[in-house]
Amino acid sequence: MVNFLPMRSPLSKRQNAEFSSEIKMKIFEDIPDMQKFAESVRKSGKRIGLVPTMGYLHEGHLSLIRNIRKSCDVVVVSVFVNPTQFGIGEDLNKYPRDFKRDQELCRKENVDIVFYPEVPKMYPEGYDTYITVEKFSGIMCGVSRPTHFQGVTTVVAKLFNIVKPHIAIFGEKDYQQAIIIKKMVQDLNFDIVIETSPIIRESDGLALSSRNKYLNKNDRKNAVLLYQSLQHAKKLFQKGERDILIIKQEMAKMILQIPNARIDYIEIVAPDTLRSPDQIQERAVAAVAVFIGKTRLIDNLLLEQ
């Protein structure tokens, strides 16, 4: 509740807007506070929407926020760089963080709640429980990152139990992640609707990612070849090519024009099951993961007529 402050000098219109929006957006750092608030929102009949993020927000995240607002009353953005989804030797420590900036961006988007817990609150000493979507986690990104999806499903389930959303939204850039989370929600009977939202791209086509920050000027320029290889795959498909090996070879040729590129995988899979047939049937998702130097980038595109 806002108290009436008679001694305070009147705020300018702009200050006032900032003031009221500052009051409006709540930041919870403690799990029980977040749970208690979520429970009271649910009891009031309002719908909670969750946007789970690792922070360092970009237009991709903002589009998730804008999209979920359409189907809920209270938008919660979680900002948590989740250690259990990073493997040994991966970029956990250098992963970019800027909570002040994230906060401001959330405020501008009229986010209602930011949930921003510290690591020891999410994973206290002796933490011991993990969730695995078994078959879907051992393919594609799961080959080079064998513990990654277990970390993702575990933290997302925790966030679901803390934020208690009616609906949660995930970006389609992490296509396999979105499929795995849908599978977890279905298998474990979470009473939550999972939405996905299209990839947001730079003007040259590079998919937005917090990790793009790692790229030097030259690598950044070359990185567009990932998207171009996906577009090329789509063209081949639309011209009638159905042989997955041929499409993958063509894609690899393009990507390997980047001098310091190492292909992690190129896959063409069924959109729902992530299975890899020899021949594409109606539709398929082409997905790539490529190291440019030390930076691992992913991207994907739906192949359809």
Add this chain to the structure above:
Amino acid sequence: MVNFLPMRSPLSKRQNAEFSSEIKMKIFEDIPDMQKFAESVRKSGKRIGLVPTMGYLHEGHLSLIRNIRKSCDVVVVSVFVNPTQFGIGEDLNKYPRDFKRDQELCRKENVDIVFYPEVPKMYPEGYDTYITVEKFSGIMCGVSRPTHFQGVTTVVAKLFNIVKPHIAIFGEKDYQQAIIIKKMVQDLNFDIVIETSPIIRESDGLALSSRNKYLNKNDRKNAVLLYQSLQHAKKLFQKGERDILIIKQEMAKMILQIPNARIDYIEIVAPDTLRSPDQIQERAVAAVAVFIGKTRLIDNLLLEQ
């Protein structure tokens, strides 16, 4: 809503009581029905209590029902013989089932809801998601039943998401199970209070279990030695014995008086961490698992002054 039935002959007092209680207790077989009902109960501000069971109810289950009623408004009993907690070669198929009897017992206890799903609804084709509490699941019962607790935690998490309880209760006979579930709830941030309820015993001391039904007359008589060995351990402890090996040897001697007994384990562990020290400190739990013929029985007792 009860319709007025003018043509129906008046029910006797007893019939009437049965009739009204029959109307009162709901049985849900479908997951979305149960979830929808649970959500409406929560919104109304009432507290839901869950008693997860595998059916074939006995006084132990009934004591759980009576105990949880004290701290909730709506009591839900789930009846589901969970296949994922049975190992290969275990007694899944012959596990005793009698839903008609379970239903009657629940009705007599004024249970509000029985959740009674079929296996393909809980585990549809392609089911792929499992929850593991890692360290706690590989000891004690987890040694001879390596996939057991993964099945338990998975189904309990599913039941939590379906029944949406504020509180759930588990029997202390399955001591390790109760500890593992508490750990899962804590780690995954389920906003649910876990209670436990003391073991209910036959007059000679045998812990009630649906599996006691498997015992022939002689084995049933001999089975009391499990409890007697635990009582003996407690006496030794109270007399000052702190050496775990000595207590375990004494227990084994007693249990092996049963001609067809095979000891699965005898453990003396810290009550909260299940760790096994060399010397007992303040308190400990003595726990046994013994095959009598093909029937595996478990029991435990708190050792304290």
